[in-house]
Amino acid sequence: MTDEIPEPDRIEGVPHPRDTVNLIGQDAAEKAFLDVYTSGRLHHGWLITGPQGVGKATLAWRIARFLIATPPAEVDGLFGAPPPPETLDIPADHPVSRRVAAGAEPALFLLRRGGMGTTDKDREKNFREGKFSKVIRVEEARPLKNFFSLSSVDGGRRVVIIDSADELNTNAANAILKLLEEPPARTVLLLISHQPSRLLPTIRSRCRELRLAPLPAEALEQALAQADIEPGANTPALAELAGGSVGEAVRLMTLDGLQLYADLIALLGTLPRFDAARAQALADTAAARGAEERRVLLHHLIDLALSRLARVGVTGQTPAVEAAPGEAEVLARLSPNAVAGRTWAQAAEEVGARLRHGEAVNLDPAALILDTVFKLQSIAGGQAA
Structure with missing residues (x-):
């Protein structure tokens, strides 16, 4: 072969x-x-x-x-x-x-x-x-x-x-x-x-x-090096998002996933009054011609961000490693306690189901992302109130 x-x-x-x-x-x-x-x-x-x-x-x-x-x-x-x-x-x-x-x-x-x-x-x-x-x-x-x-x-x-x-x-x-x-x-x-x-x-x-267990950052870097892949200076963030998976790390690197997640966290940082320009830019990313793999990755990263929000609220601890600049502050502000954490956990289930349904029935990718942003705005607004 x-x-x-x-x-x-x-x-x-x-x-x-x-x-x-x-x-x-x-x-x-x-x-x-x-x-x-x-x-x-x-x-x-x-x-x-x-x-x-x-x-x-x-x-x-x-x-x-x-x-x-x-x-x-x-x-x-x-x-x-x-x-x-x-x-x-x-x-x-x-x-x-x-x-x-x-x-x-x-x-x-x-x-x-x-x-x-x-x-x-x-x-x-x-x-x-x-x-x-x-x-x-x-x-x-x-x-x-x-x-x-x-x-x-x-x-x-x-x-x-x-x-x-x-x-x-x-x-x-x-x-x-x-x-x-x-x-x-x-x-x-x-x-x-x-x-x-x-x-x-x-x-x-x-x-x-x-x-088999997820790989820690050092082992992940060694595995990527064995495959002749240079992860660059952001190996800890890459390992955090990849969940210790070499395959996921390669996907993130190929599709510029670290930047995509950073853009997502920056948008979450504007909640509950979301930045319309940032939201539209994220929606355009999902709707670009030939961007199916990147759209699937974006949906995964949204689910991952909501899961991290839920974990911070329930545990009262921010991640030991930030997967994006300023992530810890954003997560702590949006999910300050266990009640908020459980709310974000429920949101993760609902938003994930909406995204999967939207993909299954071929909803407009940009509209699906904007609908998701409005949903997150509503949840963050309720938390603030």
């Missing part, structure tokens, strides 16, 4: 997880897996969870390379069992690493969204053009039957990576559930999930969970 071909499991602007050499900031999850592995009780199903963009897919690919390249331990009559591995690292020049990088490892199956279309020809064409299905369909899962029918000549393991399990449609999810209930011999399934609560309870119950 070459870089020129779009892939549904790739975050734009960063290397594909199979090409990422090191997993930064997730030592606890790696150790948890190795502890189970060295105990001799390797589970056949693993649910790798955590926020999007924190390294779940990178960990899955590291585990896959490790399991395929590391033969099951056998006790030697003279020397006993080999020493347990202390890391998941497999050298880049190892045959398994080379085959995985080339997309040619026969012991590995990657299940992900395919191309749009109803025929194999259409799906293949659309996949190469970056026109992906919104879900993983049973058509993408059917080749697993042939994958498992091929016996391993060297007695090694087979690994299936599902990226992501959240995208499985009902039929595909049932197919995976059947595999988890009756797993083929020497097979490990690695299910990546950003929102495990949405999975079938029966799938969750048959997997062992590995949960």
